[in-house]
Amino acid sequence: MMSPGNSSITSTITSLGPDPPFASLADLALSAGLPDLIYSGYQPHAHSWDNFPPLKDILDAVHKMLPGSTFNSLLLNRYKGGNDYVGWHSDDEKLYGSTPEIASVSFGCERDFILKKKSGKSSQERRSDDKPPLKRSRKSSQDDQHSFMLKHGSLLVMRGNTQRDWLHSVPKRAKAETTRINLTFRLVLQE
Numbered sequence: 072m073m074s075p076g077n078s079s080i081t082s083t084i085t086s087l088g089p090d091p092p093f094a095s096l097a098d099l100a101l102s103a104g105l106p107d108l109i110y111s112g113y114q115p116h117a118h119s120w121d122n123f124p125p126l127k128d129i130l131d132a133v134h135k136m137l138p139g140s141t142f143n144s145l146l147l148n149r150y151k152g153g154n155d156y157v158g159w160h161s162d163d164e165k166l167y168g169s170t171p172e173i174a175s176v177s178f179g180c181e182r183d184f185i186l187k188k189k190s191g192k193s194s195q196e197r198r199s200d201d202k203p204p205l206k207r208s209r210k211s212s213q214d215d216q217h218s219f220m221l222k223h224g225s226l227l228v229m230r231g232n233t234q235r236d237w238l239h240s241v242p243k244r245a246k247a248e249t250t251r252i253n254l255t256f257r258l259v260l261q262e
């Protein structure tokens with residue numbers, strides 16, 4: 072496991088604006104409830120924050136970057152190379168509540184992160200013009216997909232209705248030869 076220091080996290084967040092994906096990308100950049108989580112078909116082992124001081128330091132840095140946000144849990148993904156990927160999904164498990172906020176910090180090899188609007192949520196179908204619903208085009212528009220290059224030390228934030236309305240993935244990339252570590256900080260709501 073890499074143990075990156077806080078120094079690799081800088082502090083400019085570029086907001087994408089008020090409309091979904093409600094994601095912001097910064098050029099910078101373990102818990103209760105986890106036993107309930109099934110992730111990519113397996114149940115991750117829950118560790119205590121106390122056993123991973125470097126990860127706790129990164130959590131503290133993320134809290135400083137996003138004042139007002141609270142995270143108490145972390146999923147760590149390691150992509151050993153371009154063949155490792157995460158397929159289309161949304162992180163809409165009940166334990167994160169109805170509008171999960173997820174802060175995603177990346178280290179190592181840069182990879183594409185793609186957001187795709189869920190079917191039935193396309194920007195054309197959502198538009199409140201006066202055409203009857205059946206006459207609206209079902210074609211997806213450019214607004215229905217967004218791609219971000221997640222660089223070493225970047226922070227991507229998903230919030231609002233992103234998980235309800237969008238899927239995301241990190242596709243295979245033949246040219247990605249080195250390891251990437253992704254940390255997603257989340258808030259698991261206590262019952």
Ligand SMILES: O=C(O)CCC(=O)C(=O)O
Nearest residue numbers: 146148157184241253255
């Ligand atoms: O690796 C990433 O950037 C995304 C990982 C992800 O979507 C997840 O852990 O739920």
Ligand SMILES: [Fe+2]
Nearest residue numbers: 160161162239
């Ligand atoms: Fe995800």
